[in-house]
Amino acid sequence: DTGVSQNPRHKITKRGQNVTFRCDPISEHNRLYWYRQTLGQGPEFLTYFQNEAQLEKSRLLSDRFSAERPKGSFSTLEIQRTEQGDSAMYLCASSLDIAEAFFGQGTRLTVV
Amino acid sequence: DQQVKQNSPSLSVQEGRISILNCDYTNSMFDYFLWYKKYPAEGPTFLISISSIKDKNEDGRFTVFLNKSAKHLSLHIVPSQPGDSAVYFCAASIGTASKLTFGTGTRLQVTL
Numbered sequence: 001d002t003g004v005s006q007n008p009r010h011k012i013t014k015r016g017q018n019v020t021f022r023c024d025p026i027s028e029h030n031r032l033y034w035y036r037q038t039l040g041q042g043p044e045f046l047t048y049f050q051n052e053a054q055l056e057k058s059r060l061l062s063d064r065f066s067a068e069r070p071k072g073s074f075s076t077l078e079i080q081r082t083e084q085g086d087s088a089m090y091l092c093a094s095s096l097d098i099a100e101a102f103f104g105q106g107t108r109l110t111v112v
Numbered sequence: 113d114q115q116v117k118q119n120s121p122s123l124s125v126q127e128g129r130i131s132i133l134n135c136d137y138t139n140s141m142f143d144y145f146l147w148y149k150k151y152p153a154e155g156p157t158f159l160i161s162i163s164s165i166k167d168k169n170e171d172g173r174f175t176v177f178l179n180k181s182a183k184h185l186s187l188h189i190v191p192s193q194p195g196d197s198a199v200y201f202c203a204a205s206i207g208t209a210s211k212l213t214f215g216t217g218t219r220l221q222v223t224l
Contacts, residue, residue, distance in 0.1 A: 004155070033211060042116075042201050042214030043156065056211065091155055099144050099208045103155030 004104035006092050012110045013082055020078045021107045025094030032075050033101060034067055035091040036060065043091055049075060082111045115139045116204050118215035125222055131189040133218050135202030138183065142204035146212065147176060147187045150199045159200075160187070163208075192222045 005024040013019050025032050030051050035043035046065070047057045051072035061067075064082075069075040079086055089108050093101035117136045125131045133147075143164040148156035162169040162176045162185070169176050175188045189196055199219050203212040 031209070035212075035214075040216065042118075042203075042216050043212075045211040045213070048211055093155075095209070097209045099146060099205045099210070099212065100158045100161055101212065102158065103148075105153070105155045 004092055004094055004102050006090075006104035006107050008107055009105065010108050010110075012112060015084060015111055016081055018078065018080045019082060019109065020076050021090055021092075021109075023075045023077070023092030023094075023104060025074070025092070026096075026102055027073075029094035029096050029102075030072070031095045031097065031101070032069055033093040033095075034075070034077050035093065035103075037089040037091060037106070038087075046077075046090075079109075082109075084111045087111045114216070115142075116202055116213050116215040118200075118202055118218050120218050121216070122219040122221070125192045125220065127194055127222055127224050128191045131187075131192045131196065131220055131222070133187045133189075133200050133202075133220065135185045135187075135215055136183055137185075137204050139204070139206075139213075140183070141206045142213070144205045144208050145176070145178060145185050146203045146205070147174075148201045148203060148214075149196075150201060150217070156201055189220075192220075194222050194224065196220060197222050 033048040034046040037043045049069040089106045093103045095101040146161040147159040150156045199217045202215040
């Protein structure tokens with residue numbers, strides 16, 4: 001297992017378009033997290049799954065954002081009607097019932 | 113409301129000397145603390161953690177100290193090496209299996 005994998009690594013999209021990111025966690029990890037990081041800030045929590053259940057969502061996660069983890073394995077994060085303020089690095093992390101989460105390399109989104 | 117604060121955006125240390133990175137938190141519910149290291153274009157990598165029942169945890173060149181009464185923790189790197197040059201994030205959680213709240217990071221540069 002090579003760790004947490006995120007695709008794509010980079011995405012440039014026009015304002016108003018929809019985008020979807022994928023995260024493949026470490027295979028035996030039951031918890032999967034999405035974070036967002038903007039320049040000069042630390043990662044900010046967006047949402048997390050335990051297996052296929054979405055257990056918590058941040059108030060940062062507006063109605064335009066939706067995340068799924070349909071079979072408790074990979075996860076997708078979709079942003080509808082993108083805005084320039086959505087430009088950020090989107091990080092996925094996974095863990096096995098512990099706080100020490102392993103992060104992927106992230107997807108850098110640029111909305112133009 | 114920044115619950116985890118890293119007040120030094122950057123730190124420069126000579127190779128072989130000690131690096132001390134500081135972190136303060138405001139939420140008294142936090143009881144588990146972690147340090148992550150991040151290189152450019154990579155996701156954060158877990159370094160070391162400490163539970164609130166301890167005041168020190170050591171792993172090789174890395175030691176984390178926790179002062180609960182002051183709501184302060186620090187990461188000591190001894191001796192510092194050029195490969196330690198990165199951004200270091202302090203993170204906190206409530207319990208050992210929940211989301212992480214990150215600080216804004218400290219950029220460490222280890223010079224020759």
